[in-house]
Amino acid sequence: MTGRSAPPAVLLAFAALLTVFLLLPTAVLLLRGLTPAFLPALASPAVLDALRVSLSTTLCTLAVTLLFGTPVAYLLARHRFPGRALLDTTLDLPVVLPPVVAGVALLLTFGRQGLLGAPLTLAGISVAFSPLAVVLAQLFTSAPFYIRAAKIGFSAIDRDIEAAALIDGATRRRAFRHVTWPLAFPFLLEGLVLAWARALGEFGATILFAGSLQGRTRTITLSIYAALESDLAPALVLSAVMVIVAFTLLLVVRLVTARRQDTDHA
Amino acid sequence: MPRTLMLAALLAGAAHAEPLTVFAAASLTDAFTELGRAFDARTGHRTTFQFAGSQTLRAQLEGGARADVIASANAAQYDPLVRAGLVEPARTFARNRLILIAPRRSARVQTLADLARPGVRLVLADRSVPVGDYARRMLSAIDASGTYGRDFSARVLRNVVSEEPNVRQVALKVQLGEADAAVVYATDLTPALKGSVRAVALPSRFNQTATYPLGAVRNAGAPNAARQFVQYVLSPDGQRILRKWGFLSPQ
Numbered sequence: 001m002t003g004r005s006a007p008p009a010v011l012l013a014f015a016a017l018l019t020v021f022l023l024l025p026t027a028v029l030l031l032r033g034l035t036p037a038f039l040p041a042l043a044s045p046a047v048l049d050a051l052r053v054s055l056s057t058t059l060c061t062l063a064v065t066l067l068f069g070t071p072v073a074y075l076l077a078r079h080r081f082p083g084r085a086l087l088d089t090t091l092d093l094p095v096v097l098p099p100v101v102a103g104v105a106l107l108l109t110f111g112r113q114g115l116l117g118a119p120l121t122l123a124g125i126s127v128a129f130s131p132l133a134v135v136l137a138q139l140f141t142s143a144p145f146y147i148r149a150a151k152i153g154f155s156a157i158d159r160d161i162e163a164a165a166l167i168d169g170a171t172r173r174r175a176f177r178h179v180t181w182p183l184a185f186p187f188l189l190e191g192l193v194l195a196w197a198r199a200l201g202e203f204g205a206t207i208l209f210a211g212s213l214q215g216r217t218r219t220i221t222l223s224i225y226a227a228l229e230s231d232l233a234p235a236l237v238l239s240a241v242m243v244i245v246a247f248t249l250l251l252v253v254r255l256v257t258a259r260r261q262d263t264d265h266a
Numbered sequence: 267m268p269r270t271l272m273l274a275a276l277l278a279g280a281a282h283a284e285p286l287t288v289f290a291a292a293s294l295t296d297a298f299t300e301l302g303r304a305f306d307a308r309t310g311h312r313t314t315f316q317f318a319g320s321q322t323l324r325a326q327l328e329g330g331a332r333a334d335v336i337a338s339a340n341a342a343q344y345d346p347l348v349r350a351g352l353v354e355p356a357r358t359f360a361r362n363r364l365i366l367i368a369p370r371r372s373a374r375v376q377t378l379a380d381l382a383r384p385g386v387r388l389v390l391a392d393r394s395v396p397v398g399d400y401a402r403r404m405l406s407a408i409d410a411s412g413t414y415g416r417d418f419s420a421r422v423l424r425n426v427v428s429e430e431p432n433v434r435q436v437a438l439k440v441q442l443g444e445a446d447a448a449v450v451y452a453t454d455l456t457p458a459l460k461g462s463v464r465a466v467a468l469p470s471r472f473n474q475t476a477t478y479p480l481g482a483v484r485n486a487g488a489p490n491a492a493r494q495f496v497q498y499v500l501s502p503d504g505q506r507i508l509r510k511w512g513f514l515s516p517q
Contacts, residue, residue: 107442107444111442111443111444112443112444113371113442113443113444117443126387128444129387129427129428129444129445207431210428211389211427211428211429211430211439212392212428212429212430212431213426213427213428213429214429216427217428218429225431226392226394226429226431228325229319229321229322229324229325229392229394229431230321230393230394
């Protein structure tokens, strides 16, 4: 067992340098953002609109992710079928694909002149420049993070526990609801938090596919970008908000992970 | 002997060749790309461009970005840089006019008045972008004339579906057929765009004239090349290339 002895100074030095590099800009941002002008700036229409758009679109994205991602993750974790590796790889693709490429792809598919443009227009649905486009951009880039975590969760559960529940007379559905779901829940929550963070930060696909209109499609990140070029104050306030939100989300993930490991060892 | 001379000339040329960084408004993309090639061929310098909305370029220079020359699409984004001591006073090198563009395949917008029709999807540049500012000035001028009603611009602005970060992004949305109309510069209707986009006439009394200032950045990394580039843009050769791409002469 290593790691109990005092860590070598050289490792500590590298760790310290990297930590300072990461913390310093963040601290500077918070110092510039969290001034007495923070609250008035937070209450400005541009900032409130951005927060509202980001919150509503990311919550929609999370709901869809949960609804469609959970069965897919379960399928991948529990079943062997032809094309499974292909499906697994495809679902991971957006993690490595640059978001702006995702934006082009979405535009060429769901745009008015896109592949599905004509039928969608006939159905009265106009996707580009709408909050729906923001949701699709977020879904495309963030859902894989949830599916990956959920897949690991469903794989990690001891199948014997489920088998025992089935032997005790539980139906498959009840076994899922009362055994599988609670055991997988910390993983799902971790995946959901990661997906949310990613959706909140989405920029490239959104600006290309959904455009940027205050109160409608201008999310926090787009708003920061737009504000940087005219009025710095709202940009700094929103940046500070993002730092706080990101830190809180990471903390939640850490706590969830810690709880999961406790229960694993129990 | 001639050989030695040639070598000396080459070495001298190489010694004077400088890497030059030019920040230029997005609307200058095609014209300056050609102009830069001609400039490099003549002087031996190596010019690289960064094209973006003028407000982005200004924010980057204020943030400490390294550039040798900046060309903006309006004075509003250039003059603050002069006041901050970051760039030389402006030389006006070109002018531009606005046009309305619409997808060739769509007939929804045929005239200026159509912009206010409910359901029309209009894309503008953000108000901090020069072309976005000029477009809003044009709408105010139309309001003031009363030709289409005093609330014309309010009705038009209700149809805006996106406020883009630079004029080429605005044009792209029409090219892709996602927007029914957009306000861009006359020069943005490039040969590449003409296949998919048509121009809608704007009454000249409402049209705005964009004025392009240019200057060397103070403490430029390549001050000689920067000065030469500014001179070249203003020279008959530089002006000929700008006219070829549809820009109007500075006066």
